[in-house]
Amino acid sequence: MGQVLRAIVEPGFFASGLVQRAALIGALVAVVAACVGVFTVLRGQSFAGEALGDIGAAGGSSAYLAGVAPLWGFVAIAVAAAGAIELIGVRHARAAFRDLATGIVLGFGFGLAALFLYLGTIEQSTSGEPVTILFGDVFLLDSSLLPLVAGFGAVALALVLVLYRPLLLASVSGELAAARGLPVRALGALYLLALALAVALAAVTIGAILSTALLVGPAATALQLTRRPSHAIAAAAALGVAAVWLGILAAWDSYYWPPLHHGWPVSFFVVTFVLIGYIGARLWSRRSGGG
Amino acid sequence: MPQAAGAPVILGVDDVSVRLGGRTVLDRVGFTLRAGEFTGLIGSNGAGKTTLFRVILGLQAVSSGRVTGTGERGEVGYVPQKFQLDPDMPLRGRDLVGLGLDGHRLGLPLPSRSRRARVQELVEAVGAGAFADARVGRLSGGEQQRILIAHALASRPRLLLLDEPLANLDLRSAQEVVRLLAQIAAEQRIAILISAHEMNPLLPVMDRIVYLADGRAATGTAHEVIRSDVLSALYGHHVDVLRVHGRVLVVAGAGHDEHPFEAAGSDHDTVEIV
Numbered sequence: 001m002g003q004v005l006r007a008i009v010e011p012g013f014f015a016s017g018l019v020q021r022a023a024l025i026g027a028l029v030a031v032v033a034a035c036v037g038v039f040t041v042l043r044g045q046s047f048a049g050e051a052l053g054d055i056g057a058a059g060g061s062s063a064y065l066a067g068v069a070p071l072w073g074f075v076a077i078a079v080a081a082a083g084a085i086e087l088i089g090v091r092h093a094r095a096a097f098r099d100l101a102t103g104i105v106l107g108f109g110f111g112l113a114a115l116f117l118y119l120g121t122i123e124q125s126t127s128g129e130p131v132t133i134l135f136g137d138v139f140l141l142d143s144s145l146l147p148l149v150a151g152f153g154a155v156a157l158a159l160v161l162v163l164y165r166p167l168l169l170a171s172v173s174g175e176l177a178a179a180r181g182l183p184v185r186a187l188g189a190l191y192l193l194a195l196a197l198a199v200a201l202a203a204v205t206i207g208a209i210l211s212t213a214l215l216v217g218p219a220a221t222a223l224q225l226t227r228r229p230s231h232a233i234a235a236a237a238a239l240g241v242a243a244v245w246l247g248i249l250a251a252w253d254s255y256y257w258p259p260l261h262h263g264w265p266v267s268f269f270v271v272t273f274v275l276i277g278y279i280g281a282r283l284w285s286r287r288s289g290g291g
Numbered sequence: 292m293p294q295a296a297g298a299p300v301i302l303g304v305d306d307v308s309v310r311l312g313g314r315t316v317l318d319r320v321g322f323t324l325r326a327g328e329f330t331g332l333i334g335s336n337g338a339g340k341t342t343l344f345r346v347i348l349g350l351q352a353v354s355s356g357r358v359t360g361t362g363e364r365g366e367v368g369y370v371p372q373k374f375q376l377d378p379d380m381p382l383r384g385r386d387l388v389g390l391g392l393d394g395h396r397l398g399l400p401l402p403s404r405s406r407r408a409r410v411q412e413l414v415e416a417v418g419a420g421a422f423a424d425a426r427v428g429r430l431s432g433g434e435q436q437r438i439l440i441a442h443a444l445a446s447r448p449r450l451l452l453l454d455e456p457l458a459n460l461d462l463r464s465a466q467e468v469v470r471l472l473a474q475i476a477a478e479q480r481i482a483i484l485i486s487a488h489e490m491n492p493l494l495p496v497m498d499r500i501v502y503l504a505d506g507r508a509a510t511g512t513a514h515e516v517i518r519s520d521v522l523s524a525l526y527g528h529h530v531d532v533l534r535v536h537g538r539v540l541v542v543a544g545a546g547h548d549e550h551p552f553e554a555a556g557s558d559h560d561t562v563e564i565v
């Protein structure tokens with residue numbers, strides 16, 4: 001038993017500064033993404049989260065081109081895109097038109113990302129960065145990012161926790177919230193800001209393309225497990241942290257898997273654990289009659 | 292209920308007109324609601340019922356006229372018509388009732404014995420004890436109505452507005468909800484305004500009726516309003532009021548070219564002619 005455990009958790013794993021830093025930043029991001037993500041799922045806006053992550057690729061890559069930390073690019077463009085979404089009123093537009101418009105804007109976002117990444121590769125003659133922008137690598141996060149991640153994360157978390165009750169009511173029914181005199185539109189806008197920050201943090205951790213997985217994956221899983229909104233948030237946060245930590249452990253171990261001495265990407269393991277959790281929760285909730 | 296005539300006025304709708312995009316949606320509508328009074332807002336789809344509710348809730352500006360009597364937060368409880376939740380949404384009926392108590396406050400709800408007790412009291416007042424712990428999205432239409440009524444009552448409103456609460460209910464659930472509302476109006480001295488395109492389920496409990504057609508209203512007791520001359524004047528053409536086995540049918544008069552018998556043969560007890 002001890003031997004098996006030692007084979008999985010290699011001695012030195014916990015002592016590694018690389019692992020400690022990745023685990024800390026990853027956990028912070030997972031908690032923020034999960035708490036915001038529960039509202040994303042409640043509001044049926046996973047689509048907006050996906051859009052912000054995809055457009056964020058252009059931001060991350062332009063920051064890379066400019067020689068700035070990609071997190072700044074992700075945050076700037078995600079917040080700007082959230083503002084655009086709010087102005088256009090994506091939530092209210094006809095679904096068919098909305099999907100078309102988003103598809104075109106997303107395509108353009110990826111086009112920009114392709115351009116910036118290409119130019120960046122020529123200029124800086126590194127080839128790893130584009131992959132990191134799109135798919136992330138929590139091991140490569142610099143420790144100078146920690147205060148930034150903590151700061152942006154605190155803002156996003158504070159928004160959803162301070163606005164918790166009005167936001168929950170507005171997410172359940174805009175009509176009920178409006179009838180109580182709540183500023184439904186302003187709540188939606190502030191929530192989108194929190195979403196933009198959460199997506200940017202998730203993008204820098206597991207990559208722009210995969211950021212939605214960390215945002216809505218743990219949240220969607222939590223919804224299967226509990227009937228209470230506050231419990232769903234706690235469960236989603238725990239599931240998100242678990243997926244990230246298990247992902248880090250698996251990626252560490254994969255150093256000894258083929259191709260030998262080339263670890264597999266952490267992001268792959270994180271989204272895999274998110275998926276396993278989701279499928280498990282669905283099976284469990286179906287068997288137990290849905291709670 | 293004649294005793295309601297002396298009860299305090301809760302809401303005054305005074306000659307209210309609303310014009311939207313050049314169209315007159317409400318045309319000099321006026322009535323008052325008194326404490327403990329059960330009023331039916333009757334009219335077909337597009338008659339202006341929802342616009343009138345939005346005016347009372349302060350969500351729609353009037354073009355002329357005014358609404359008096361309400362204005363403080365929580366004075367008007369509201370049950371919307373469209374309420375569809377995902378069955379997986381992690382929200383118990385009890386949680387939705389709790390949001391009626393303090394949904395406008397910031398932060399997470401701190402667990403307290405008094406809050407729990409008040410939520411339980413509201414849940415029991417609408418007979419929702421058996422299903423208050425299930426996800427709201429998985430409740431039946433009638434059960435959801437009860438939870439929404441408890442949500443609306445949580446702020447101790449003086450006026451309760453319900454937008455077509457019977458529209459998607461089977462006959463038995465509709466009768467139960469109507470009975471519950473009449474009981475709430477009488478016991479809690481709340482004015483209730485309930486909109487419906489079908490008046491018959493409400494006839495046994497309605498103290499007063501506001502009959503809307505094309506944005507104009509006829510108001511009074513059912514006997515004062517549901518009359519051929521009053522409704523003919525409101526519709527602008529002749530209609531007959533038929534009373535069959537205690538039910539009321541409103542049909543276009545003979546000779547009118549709007550296929551009255553086809554309409555009268557439909558499933559609806561009240562036939563609306565537009």
